[in-house]
Amino acid sequence: METVGTAPAPLEAPVKKKLLDLKNPFPAGTAAANGAKASPVGKWAMKKKLVGGDAGYVLEDVPHLTDFLPELPVRARVPRVLGVSVWDTDVPKLTFLPTTCSLRQYFVNPDDTVTQKIVVHKTSPRGTHFRRAGPRQRVYFQSDEVNAAIVTCGGLCPGLNTVVRELVCGLYDMYGVTSIVGIEGGYKGFYSKNTIPLTPKSVNDIHKRGGTVLGTSRGGHDTNKIVDCLQDRGINQVYIIGGDGTQKGASVIYEEVRRRGLKCSVVGVPKTIDNDIAVIDKSFGFDTAVEEAQRAIDAAHVEAESAENGIGVVKLMGRNSGFIAMYATLASRDVDCCLIPESPFYLEGKGGLLEFIERRLKENGHMVIVVAEGAGQDLIAKSMNFVDTQDASGNKLLLDVGLWLSQKIKDHFKKKPNFPITLKYIDPTYMIRAVKSNASDNVYCTLLAHSALHGAMAGYTGFTVAPVNGRHAYIPFYRITEKQNKVVITDRMWARVLCSTNQPCFLSHEDVENMKHDDDHEHHLHNTQLLEGESSPAKNSSNCNGSVPAG
Numbered sequence: 001m002e003t004v005g006t007a008p009a010p011l012e013a014p015v016k017k018k019l020l021d022l023k024n025p026f027p028a029g030t031a032a033a034n035g036a037k038a039s040p041v042g043k044w045a046m047k048k049k050l051v052g053g054d055a056g057y058v059l060e061d062v063p064h065l066t067d068f069l070p071e072l073p074v075r076a077r078v079p080r081v082l083g084v085s086v087w088d089t090d091v092p093k094l095t096f097l098p099t100t101c102s103l104r105q106y107f108v109n110p111d112d113t114v115t116q117k118i119v120v121h122k123t124s125p126r127g128t129h130f131r132r133a134g135p136r137q138r139v140y141f142q143s144d145e146v147n148a149a150i151v152t153c154g155g156l157c158p159g160l161n162t163v164v165r166e167l168v169c170g171l172y173d174m175y176g177v178t179s180i181v182g183i184e185g186g187y188k189g190f191y192s193k194n195t196i197p198l199t200p201k202s203v204n205d206i207h208k209r210g211g212t213v214l215g216t217s218r219g220g221h222d223t224n225k226i227v228d229c230l231q232d233r234g235i236n237q238v239y240i241i242g243g244d245g246t247q248k249g250a251s252v253i254y255e256e257v258r259r260r261g262l263k264c265s266v267v268g269v270p271k272t273i274d275n276d277i278a279v280i281d282k283s284f285g286f287d288t289a290v291e292e293a294q295r296a297i298d299a300a301h302v303e304a305e306s307a308e309n310g311i312g313v314v315k316l317m318g319r320n321s322g323f324i325a326m327y328a329t330l331a332s333r334d335v336d337c338c339l340i341p342e343s344p345f346y347l348e349g350k351g352g353l354l355e356f357i358e359r360r361l362k363e364n365g366h367m368v369i370v371v372a373e374g375a376g377q378d379l380i381a382k383s384m385n386f387v388d389t390q391d392a393s394g395n396k397l398l399l400d401v402g403l404w405l406s407q408k409i410k411d412h413f414k415k416k417p418n419f420p421i422t423l424k425y426i427d428p429t430y431m432i433r434a435v436k437s438n439a440s441d442n443v444y445c446t447l448l449a450h451s452a453l454h455g456a457m458a459g460y461t462g463f464t465v466a467p468v469n470g471r472h473a474y475i476p477f478y479r480i481t482e483k484q485n486k487v488v489i490t491d492r493m494w495a496r497v498l499c500s501t502n503q504p505c506f507l508s509h510e511d512v513e514n515m516k517h518d519d520d521h522e523h524h525l526h527n528t529q530l531l532e533g534e535s536s537p538a539k540n541s542s543n544c545n546g547s548v549p550a551g
């Protein structure tokens, strides 16, 4: 049995903390107790570290090395950022240390937690919280004891190099750690490649480059071989940067590390240009991607405006989630139609896309269509008898919706000789993904890296670090991997897009009915800022005419 309702990390425990009765983790009267989805049920229930508090407060805590290595001694530090680096190497476990520096305010209060939902009603239970990220006064590693490894997995994303750089520099500068290696080429590099020594000097200007200096890959996750490598090399902190697939991989690595009883902190840093990672505010590289997408949309607009009945089609990334397309559309204001995987559409007939294109061309003489790569996949597969294929990680390989759509539009207008069109298709996807991160992503990546290494030094493990409602937090892996973040088309953000493009919603009555029952609807309940079980004013707030409710 795992850490069911056990005490959270020692030394970090709030004084008044209550351990949850897992059979009834929510106090009577709370929304969860009243039948809303109570999270401890299910396959992860036995692995959760839940701590209850007053008024329906729940802390979903992350594992700590001392959960399975109870004898681990605590170390104390005064961070170098505060001007001195003093290491007390012989502090007995659970001893409270005297404050040795006057700048104590830099440490995070051990009781600080970050709330998952910030929109509440007067009678709302306080709901789920995560442990706040940041430097702790008590650390579980001495600087010369740390052997850290960093790996990047999955597709490229602006900011990967910045995270690598800041992990290396942060470990060196704030904790005096000098043994840091990069794992080459993703997960498989653990067991098939040599490591790359990383120093502040070697990573000094890598944030000015796109890609990842460590290389990356899909597939090749062999848990045992990876943990053998950690064990053989004596790696005791591993920083795993990657998307939803990577975080699943990190989670099983953590499980195996724990099963073997190794003193090794397994830390996930969420990366994905698609912004499809659940719980967190947004993933790094996303802002850069949206900014870069503007250049393609601008070009499509210029081309379209300059031709008779000009149509610009721009394909943007977004396998299952249309966030880049949605935000790029809103940012640009030149887009007449945005198509995303979450919102089904159809081509022919009344209310279809082709009818809309014809109407918009008659009104404006040109138009721009932004399509996320995962949109319309069912339509394409139907029209070409396609058999599903997968990449090395098991992700479904997508058909080129941009090319397909462009051809369909051309075919349609070919049948109308009095309606000549000029269509230009732009696919900037890899150009967007390969650029270096912009200033705001650089700052974000720096904060992520620092939060990650503070957590590892403090002995936390099995977590992903990310901002939740603007505050960095340590989130247990299972919360990150249990579902993907998707655009909720019944939320107000999508309504804003419809409002800006004035496009039809393309949903048939059947689609709307199906959506009421599918996962996304359930996701909507999680995604809305209200707590489970509370009525949401955002629900059904968008409509197909694109009107956005006030507030």
Ligand SMILES: Nc1ncnc2c1ncn2[C@@H]1O[C@H](COP(=O)(O)OP(=O)(O)OP(=O)(O)O)[C@@H](O)[C@H]1O
Pocket: 153, 154, 155, 156, 186, 187, 188, 217, 218, 219, 220, 221, 242, 243, 244, 245, 246, 247, 248, 249, 250, 252, 271, 272, 273, 274, 392, 393, 395
């Ligand atoms: N369920 C899983 N268990 C263990 N490892 C996994 C799992 N899913 C994916 N991985 C591993 O994680 C790595 C990255 O996965 P994937 O290619 O899906 O990219 P990702 O991390 O989701 O990033 P992105 O989709 O943003 O490019 C791969 O090496 C893959 O083998």
Ligand SMILES: O=P(O)(O)OC[C@H]1O[C@](O)(CO)[C@@H](O)[C@@H]1O
Pocket: 154, 155, 156, 243, 272, 273, 274, 317, 318, 319, 373, 391, 433
């Ligand atoms: O061609 P690759 O590298 O396998 O990656 C393509 C996929 O990766 C992503 O960029 C996510 O990282 C998706 O948007 C896209 O579908």
Ligand SMILES: [Mg+2]
Pocket: 154, 243, 244, 245, 272
């Ligand atoms: Mg992924």
